[in-house]
Amino acid sequence: MKVLYGVQGTGNGHITRARAMSEEFARLGVEVDYVFSGRANTDYFDMQCFGDYRTFQGLSFVAKNGKISLLGTYRNAHITRLIKDIYTIDVSSYDLVLTDFEPVTAWAARRQGKPCIGLGHQYAFQYNIPKYNADSLGALIMSWFAPVSKGVGVHWHHFGQPILPPIIQHTSTSEIAIEDQVLVYLPFENSEDVLEMLESVPSYQFRMHCRDIEPGRYGNVEVFPFSRDGFQKNLRECQSVLCNAGFELNSEALHMGRRILVKPLHGQVEQLSNVVALEYLGFAKATNELSPKVIHQWLNETKVVRVSFPNVAKGIAEWIAEGATAPVEELSASMWQAVNPANGIPFNKQKDMPQTV
Numbered sequence: 167m168k169v170l171y172g173v174q175g176t177g178n179g180h181i182t183r184a185r186a187m188s189e190e191f192a193r194l195g196v197e198v199d200y201v202f203s204g205r206a207n208t209d210y211f212d213m214q215c216f217g218d219y220r221t222f223q224g225l226s227f228v229a230k231n232g233k234i235s236l237l238g239t240y241r242n243a244h245i246t247r248l249i250k251d252i253y254t255i256d257v258s259s260y261d262l263v264l265t266d267f268e269p270v271t272a273w274a275a276r277r278q279g280k281p282c283i284g285l286g287h288q289y290a291f292q293y294n295i296p297k298y299n300a301d302s303l304g305a306l307i308m309s310w311f312a313p314v315s316k317g318v319g320v321h322w323h324h325f326g327q328p329i330l331p332p333i334i335q336h337t338s339t340s341e342i343a344i345e346d347q348v349l350v351y352l353p354f355e356n357s358e359d360v361l362e363m364l365e366s367v368p369s370y371q372f373r374m375h376c377r378d379i380e381p382g383r384y385g386n387v388e389v390f391p392f393s394r395d396g397f398q399k400n401l402r403e404c405q406s407v408l409c410n411a412g413f414e415l416n417s418e419a420l421h422m423g424r425r426i427l428v429k430p431l432h433g434q435v436e437q438l439s440n441v442v443a444l445e446y447l448g449f450a451k452a453t454n455e456l457s458p459k460v461i462h463q464w465l466n467e468t469k470v471v472r473v474s475f476p477n478v479a480k481g482i483a484e485w486i487a488e489g490a491t492a493p494v495e496e497l498s499a500s501m502w503q504a505v506n507p508a509n510g511i512p513f514n515k516q517k518d519m520p521q522t523v
């Protein structure tokens with residue numbers, strides 16, 4: 167089988183899922199060509215597992231100080247270039263197109279009549295799940311951003327729908343971490359402001375990953391550059407995680423049993439919906455504004471939650487290698503049977519599901 171796999175490059179969550187999938191595809195001998203879009207070529211790192219991958223500009227949002235910048239996003243969107251790239255890709259030699267919210271491959275497959283499976287968190291929103299419903303334009307954009315013939319969504323709960331558990335790499339261990347150590351990853355916030363807030367919580371040690379502050383120690387805060395291995399090391403060693411409300415890091419943190427505080431990217435409907443789900447399930451605390459008081463209260467009053475997820479990438483890769491003909495409902499049911507909830511989290515919890523914040 168030969169697969170074209172498109173991956174959204176904005177943030178690192180989509181790429182992290184693709185890493186897990188690449189291991190399983192390689193194990194099964196599935197031939198995969200990878201396409202990435204959504205960030206500058208120089209901003210990709212630790213990409214060896216994807217071989218001779220291709221990149222396109224694609225589409226992405228622009229954020230400033232924790233908010234989506236509509237003007238910046240508009241200025242950054244080169245629609246003519248996007249259309250040209252869609253017409254550039256020839257998908258005729260592939261048995262299947264797979265996309266993780268990557269628009270160039272998704273629209274190329276639609277234009278050429280090739281089956282395209284959407285694999286990722288965004289495809290869970292086609293179902294009746296906890297959502298932020300106050301942004302109808304954002305929801306419409308998400309539904310048409312990377313259209314597919316079949317969507318396979320992943321989420322922290324099935325919510326009674328044919329959704330799969332999160333795709334994570336099962337290389338990180340979940341040993342007991344250091345109690346006063348906190349991993350900080352807030353790439354859409356003002357890093358200087360975040361650093362100042364963290365210095366105002368001196369009873370904890372913070373390990374902050376960012377690209378716009380020189381690496382080094384600043385009081386009780388140690389700043390690290392972007393690095394997959396370095397990030398995973400800090401995630402293993404820190405008991406708490408302070409991050410935006412993206413999907414993949416929060417999935418890894420839940421799997422490893424970490425205390426979580428999320429601050430959503432304002433104007434991004436997916437992250438706002440994730441806040442609804444995380445609070446509904448009791449998996450994390452959320453805040454719209456960060457402050458030393460909020461961080462201190464979270465660290466001293468919030469319990470750790472752990473949910474052990476199975477090797478979902480293995481199940482999906484085998485499903486695709488066999489032709490992706492079995493009903494997604496069967497795959498979903500088998501995956502959730504292997505989920506090991508901790509702290510009494512009920513995975514049949516569906517009643518009184520919230521729909522907005």
